[in-house]
Every structure is written in structure tokens, then in C-alpha cells.
Amino acid sequence: MDFKDLLLIEPLQRAVKEEGYTAPTPIQEQTIPALLEGKDLLGCAQTGTGKTAAFVLPILQKLHLGRKITRNPRALILAPTRELAAQIGESIRVYGKYVRISSAVIFGGVSQNPQVFALHRGAEIVVATPGRLLDLMNQGHVHLQDIEFFVLDEADRMLDMGFIDDIKKIIQRLPKKRQSLFFSATLEAKVVAFARTLVHDPVHVTITPEKPTVEKIQQSVYFVQKEKKDALLVHLLSRPEMKRVIIFAQMKHIANKVAEMLNHSGIRADAIHGNKSQGARTVSLDRFRRGSVRVLVATDIAARGIDVEGISHVINYELPMEPETYVHRIGRTARAGAEGQAISFCSAHERHSLIAIERMIHQQIQVIKEHPFHSESAMHATGAAPSGQRFGRGRGRRGGGRRGGGRRDGGRGGDREGGRSGGGHEGRRR
Numbered sequence: 388m389d390f391k392d393l394l395l396i397e398p399l400q401r402a403v404k405e406e407g408y409t410a411p412t413p414i415q416e417q418t419i420p421a422l423l424e425g426k427d428l429l430g431c432a433q434t435g436t437g438k439t440a441a442f443v444l445p446i447l448q449k450l451h452l453g454r455k456i457t458r459n460p461r462a463l464i465l466a467p468t469r470e471l472a473a474q475i476g477e478s479i480r481v482y483g484k485y486v487r488i489s490s491a492v493i494f495g496g497v498s499q500n501p502q503v504f505a506l507h508r509g510a511e512i513v514v515a516t517p518g519r520l521l522d523l524m525n526q527g528h529v530h531l532q533d534i535e536f537f538v539l540d541e542a543d544r545m546l547d548m549g550f551i552d553d554i555k556k557i558i559q560r561l562p563k564k565r566q567s568l569f570f571s572a573t574l575e576a577k578v579v580a581f582a583r584t585l586v587h588d589p590v591h592v593t594i595t596p597e598k599p600t601v602e603k604i605q606q607s608v609y610f611v612q613k614e615k616k617d618a619l620l621v622h623l624l625s626r627p628e629m630k631r632v633i634i635f636a637q638m639k640h641i642a643n644k645v646a647e648m649l650n651h652s653g654i655r656a657d658a659i660h661g662n663k664s665q666g667a668r669t670v671s672l673d674r675f676r677r678g679s680v681r682v683l684v685a686t687d688i689a690a691r692g693i694d695v696e697g698i699s700h701v702i703n704y705e706l707p708m709e710p711e712t713y714v715h716r717i718g719r720t721a722r723a724g725a726e727g728q729a730i731s732f733c734s735a736h737e738r739h740s741l742i743a744i745e746r747m748i749h750q751q752i753q754v755i756k757e758h759p760f761h762s763e764s765a766m767h768a769t770g771a772a773p774s775g776q777r778f779g780r781g782r783g784r785r786g787g788g789r790r791g792g793g794r795r796d797g798g799r800g801g802d803r804e805g806g807r808s809g810g811g812h813e814g815r816r817r
């Protein structure tokens with residue numbers, strides 16, 4: 388299928404073509420025609436499926452073709468995090484570059500002045516996180532009576548993050564007559580119950596990309612002693628094919644240490660985690676996107692919602708404790724049809740995490756021994772047979788390492804990111 392077949396207008400087709408999209412993704416095929424017809428939508432899909440374009444393109448088209456004179460926003464998109472809101476805002480700019488639709492992105496943690504300015508200048512589409520939007524509504528800077536399109540993105544995460552009351556307050560201010568789109572990665576009962584209050588006679592679309600995505604990723608594991616991980620990392624990063632790399636660490640201070648170590652070794656790297664200000668994170672992400680820094684060291688929470696194209700490698704400097712988090716991490720590469728590689732470092736005390744991951748993905752990850760830092764003792768830490776039969780029961784952690792004796796939330800809670808709806812939720816979902 389082609390974008391033309393979806394009845395998208397030429398300026399939008401041109402924009403997606405310039406982005407290098409040759410064909411719509413399944414969610415785009417299924418949602419765009421229905422949304423152009425004016426239907427409500429209940430979508431079960433997550434990031435990586437092309438869902439942003441699936442709702443942004445029809446909204447841009449409808450706003451463009453049905454011009455109206457108002458200074459108030461006509462489309463409202465709510466997202467749970469500032470990173471996601473910023474990314475949706477960026478997609479609107481990219482897909483909308485030939486239709487001249489104004490937009491504003493609103494989120495907390497930064498000065499409200501530029502956002503207020505953008506609203507007063509007139510924004511046809513507003514992308515917002517709920518808290519800051521409510522603030523600005525209460526201050527009289529934004530009026531929702533002209534909203535024709537309302538999108539709730541990552542609704543399950545919004546509920547988990549405790550945004551329900553804010554969202555309800557926002558919905559009360561929307562006109563009854565509108566087109567509503569509800570996206571969630573899961574459709575648990577409470578999510579569906581909430582969706583029912585929002586969408587009317589919706590088209591249902593379910594996309595489950597997880598397996599095919601993981602299958603496209605070339606996965607490997609390097610057994611290495613903990614103290615040799617830095618040397619192995621520098622060794623691997625010297626390869627020219629390591630073009631754009633995200634390195635995952637469990638804890639903020641490890642992410643910092645790894646980034647510092649790389650910079651000392653002459654490899655430019657930025658760390659992003661919850662202790663960094665929004666401004667610092669945005670700068671790091673921009674540098675990473677532009678390619679002036681090719682290595683980003685991230686914690687799981689900070690990496691949420693990051694969508695950078697062309698990530699060639701994901702490196703698990705430390706294996707996550709929840710196998711679902713592994714799947715989510717490696718999904719950063721091989722986006723939308725591209726190929727990607729995921730490399731995991733595994734020391735003796737991480738063997739049980741590896742076993743849990745392999746059980747979940749129903750495959751054994753290829754072991755790479757041909758490197759100067761291979762550790763036989765790490766590889767055999769669980770008493771696995773040398774023939775490569777590596778399933779079996781782990782002996783548990785050794786040495787009472789800094790990850791805290793098997794507690795799910797880590798022994799040094801102050802450093803491991805998580806908190807409120809933290810990694811547990813993310814793990815469950817993906």
C-alpha cells in the first residue's frame with residue numbers, strides 16, 4: 388500500500404516521502420482512512436509502530452482542509468511525559484511542513500513564558516502534558532472550546548502516573564462534539580473503562596509489534612568480568628559500524644561514570660538520567676540526533692519516549708533485572724524496518740538476569756567469545772554446559788553487588804531510577 392491509497396493530500400505525502408517513508412505502517416493503514424472519515428479511535432499500540440504519524444497526518448489534513456478562524460487551538464494531544472510531548476511536537480513540524488499548521492508544545496519543568504507566547508500567537512494544535520496544561524488553562528492562557536480533535540496518547544501510562552483527575556478536568560472543558568482518539572499500549576479493564584467514557588462508537592485497532600521487532604534485532608552477549616566492562620566498551624566503540632549507540636545502565640551514577648570514562652578515552656558521550664535538568668537532557672538528545680555525539684548513556688526511565696532514528700547499536704552495560712525491560716531497551720534499535728544490533732554485557736552475577744531474558748524471548752542469545760575480555764567464569768557462573776546449553780537455574784548473585792541482593796527496586800533506591808510508576812510499569816507493558 389502507498390500513502391496515496393490512504394487518501395492523504397499531496398503536501399502530506401511529500402513530507403512523509405522526504406522523511407524516507409515509502410509505505411504506511413500497519414497502524415497507519417488501519418487508522419488514517421477511518422480518522423479522515425471522522426471516526427473515533429481506540430488504538431492498542433505502542434511507540435515504534437508509527438502511531439504518531441497515524442494520528443498526526445489525518446489531523447493535519449482535516450485542519451488544513453477545514454480552515455476556521457479562531458485563535459484557540461483546534462486539536463489537543465495529551466501525552467504523559469515531556470519527552471513524548473516534545474517528540475509529537477517535532478513530528479507535527481516534520482509532517483506538517485507543507486501545510487502551515489501552527490502548533491505549540493506545553494510541558495512542565497521549564498519556564499512557561501515561551502509556551503504562553505506560542506499560545507497567544509495562536510496554535511492550531513496543542514501538544515501537552517496534563518499538569519502544565521491545566522496550569523495554563525487556569526491562568527486563562529488557553530481555551531479549549533474550539534477543540535475538534537482530542538488525542539490521549541499512552542493512556543495507560545497516564546493512568547499509572549496518576550494523571551486521571553487532571554485529564555478529567557481537561558475533558559470537562561472540551562466541546563461535546565469532537566473526534567476523540569485513545570491510544571494505549573495495554574487494554575486492561577481500567578483502561579478500557581476509561582476509554583469508554585471518551586470515545587463513541589470507535590474503530591478498534593490493535594498492533595502488536597513486539598515480536599517481529601525483536602526478531603529483526605541481531606542480539607549478542609559478551610561474558611565479561613564486571614571490572615573489565617569499561618575496557619570492553621571502549622574496544623567495541625572503536626568499531627566504525629558503531630554509528631549511533633545507546634548504552635543502558637541501571638543507575639544514574641553508573642551512567643555518569645560510564646560517560647565520563649568514555650570521554651576520558653576520547654569517545655564523546657553524554658549521560659541522560661533523572662537527575663539531569665530538562666534543558667540538559669534536551670541538549671544531549673539534540674546532539675545525539677544531529678550526530679555530534681554518537682554515544683548516549685541512559686537509564687531506563689530517562690530513555691522513555693526517546694525516539695531517535697538510526698540507532699545502530701544498543702549496549703546493555705548492565706542487564707536489566709526485568710526481562711521486559713530488555714525487550715524495551717533493544718527495541719530502540721531496528722525501528723520501523725531498519726536493522727539493528729543489541730549487545731549485552733553479562734558478568735557472573737548477572738547470569739540469572741540473562742536466563743530470565745532468554746526464557747522470555749524464547750531464544751538463546753548468541754555468545755561472542757572472540758574478544759580480549761571474554762570471561763569463561765562469567766559464562767559458566769550458573770554451571771551451564773559448555774555445549775551452549777545455557778538454560779538452567781542460577782546460583783544467584785555473587786558478592787552482594789551494588790544492585791542490592793535481588794530486591795526489585797534495588798538496594799540503593801536513591802540512585803536507581805524508578806519511583807512512582809517507574810521501571811516496573813514500563814517493564815510490564817512492553
Ligand code: AMP
Nearest residue numbers: 408410411412434435436437438439723
Ligand atoms: P512512533 O511509533 O510514532 O513513535 O514511530 C516510530 C518511528 O517510525 C519513528 O521514528 C517514525 O519516524 C518512524 N515511522 C513512522 N511511520 C513510518 C513509515 N511509514 N515508514 C517508515 N518509518 C516510519
